[in-house]
Every structure is written in structure tokens, then in C-alpha cells.
Amino acid sequence: MLTRVKYQLRPAVRMHWASWNDEYVVFDETSGQTHQLDAVRAFVLDFLGESPSDLFNIAAELTKSLAISSSYASELIALIIQEFQTIGLVEADNS
């Protein structure tokens, strides 16, 4: 079940991107970690880099921009945000 909590990039994160066709790699200058991302995850991370957003909004954006069904987008976005939190790229915006 999606909540209205907003998520944002962790303030310390400094992302640098590389891409080849539909493959993406992001390097976080602060942690020194490099991550391989598919197109959907790259889109979500880039989207959160623009401004904090809640899961509803991100799922809606996935549906609109990547033509992913809304039910699948809702499932996927919760998983992706959890992954990004685990690797230290994203956090809940508690402000």
C-alpha cells in the first residue's frame, strides 16, 4: 500500500551518470559506490533528483513516461525505493 511519505535523494549524494543504450551506471561521489541500474530505476533516481516526491507521484510518472501499467508501477516503486534506501541513495523526507 502506497503512502504519502515523500522521498528524496540523501543530501550528501553527489551523482554522476554513465549510460549505454538502456543500461545505466551511477556513481555517488560521496560514498564512492557505483551502481548498475536498469532504465526504470535510473528514471526514478533521476526524478527524485529533481525534487522530493511520494510513491503515488512517482508511480504516476512511471505510468505516464515509461508506459508501465499503474498497478505494476505501484508494486515496483515500493520495491525500488526500498532498494535505494538500502544502498544509501534515498531517504524519507521528514521535514
Place this chain on the structure above:
Amino acid sequence: MILGQQSPDAVRLKLKSNGLRLQIGPFSFRLISSIEAVADGLLTLYHDYPLVPEEEFIDYTVTISRGSGLHRWTRRQAIFEFDGNAIFVPLPESHAFPLLEWSMNWCVSMHAHHYLILHSAVIEREGCAVIMPAPPGSGKSTLCAGLVHRGWRLLSDELALISLTDSSITPFGRPISLKNQSIDIIRDFVPGAVFSRVVHDTSKGSIGLLKVPKEHLGRIRETAKPRWIVFPKYVAGSPPQLTPRSKANSMLELGRNSFNYMVLGRTGFEVLTQVIDASECYDFQYSQLDDATAAFDNLVLRRSM
């Protein structure tokens, strides 16, 4: 002047006193050891490397000393010392020459951060380099040794030194370390190949070091541009299979195979991105060196088309 222009006695004397000063690619080493196996290995394999004049700067001083404890009466040991510190655990004295090779690798991989350094073999043809990263047991060194005797130039069997400014690769050509059955495979594949004395019972099994062809050392200052990244894997009985692989995943694998990607931070990421941009990435499975030679030759032909 090259090492081979010195008499064996003069080389031994230098090793035992102020050190033998050798230029190996971009680095200068001062080597100190009174262990006979070290002198023998250097005389056999480093014949064509230039000596560094006394007044010139030395990058790394490597000492392979004899242990001085009670062990010396029962089991003689060889110890790698760097700036007065023992870096690795002592090894049996019979392992002294491979220990010298590992020690030189350690010096460069731990300190030469003006390069992005990958744990990888690198060979070159027509200015284009193949980077071959792979874990131990993958057949990387065997493949590298075979190919450098079939038209490819050796840049390194162990360390890819990638420029931080233009991503070119600087040769660091040193003897190729072959293990176990690979020693006889290369003896058969390269008639007349010159090896160091084979050392048994090391942590990697039996090790023989293969001399670098003289003509490759003559071009040791010629850099090459990355063009292919090939992850080799020896599979008994397998036909040669060259399979395209993900560039993004190849980048992560190269990062994992790097000694200083994390040290270099954003610069390391940008250089590695340039390397991947410029390269086709493949997995390569093989069992026969002749097949591998044909497959690698085909890479060059396809590039020209």
C-alpha cells in the same frame, strides 16, 4: 645499458650491496637481495631491461631478505621488506623469485595512483588494446602468454595502467606468471620459450615465469588505446565462444578488479567510463590456444571492416 651487459657476478654483487637498479616500463626499481634464486631469476628473465644510472631517482626499493630468526637454521625464509617493513608473511626461501614479482606488483598497485590500475592482462595490436580482467584460474595468463607469441604485444600480464588524462594504457611488461599445467601448455605452444626455474608448493601451486619477448621490451614506452574488454574463461573441451556482454556490468566488474578505483573517486569513474565508451565488451570461453588466437585475430579483422 641493459642488465644483460653486466656480468652475472656484477649483478649478484649489486643485488647484495646497494641494489640492482632496473627500469621496468614507467617505474624504476632498486632490488636488494642476497638470495641466489633472486639473482638467477633476474639474470634469466630481465636480461633486456635497462639499468637506471646511480644519480637517477628510484620509485621503489624492494628488498627480499633472508629471515633472521631461528627459522634460518631449519627452514630458510624469504621476506619482502618495503621501507623497512615486512609487508607479506615470510615464505620459504625457494619462493623468493615469485615473491619478488609479487612484491613489485604490490609496490605499483598500492602507490601509483597517477594511473587507474586494474588487475588485468593487457595485450595490443595496431595500437588497440585488449583488457583481460579475470579471477585466478580463469586462464588469463595462459591466454595472454599464448597470444603474445602469436602477433600480440604484451603490455602487462597483471596490471593495466590507465592514464587519468587520455585513458591510454602504459606498458608494464614483465615476466608472465604461469601456474601448474599452464607451464607445459606454453612450453608446447611456444618452442624455445624461456622460463624461470619452476617453483613448487606456492599458495598458487607450481609457478613458472615466462620471459617477455625482446622486441616487446623495445616498444615498452608505446602506449595503446583501450578497444576491447574480454573476460576470458578456460573451460575444458569448449569451442571458442566470444559473447557480447553488458557494458554497464563490465564497468562494475572492472571497478571491482581495480586496485584504486575507490581511491581515485570521481576521476576513477570518469576514466573507467571512457574506457568502456571506447571498448567492445565480451565474455570469452575457450579450451585451445589456437582457437583463441583465431578468435582474437578476428576481433582485429572485424574492427578494420
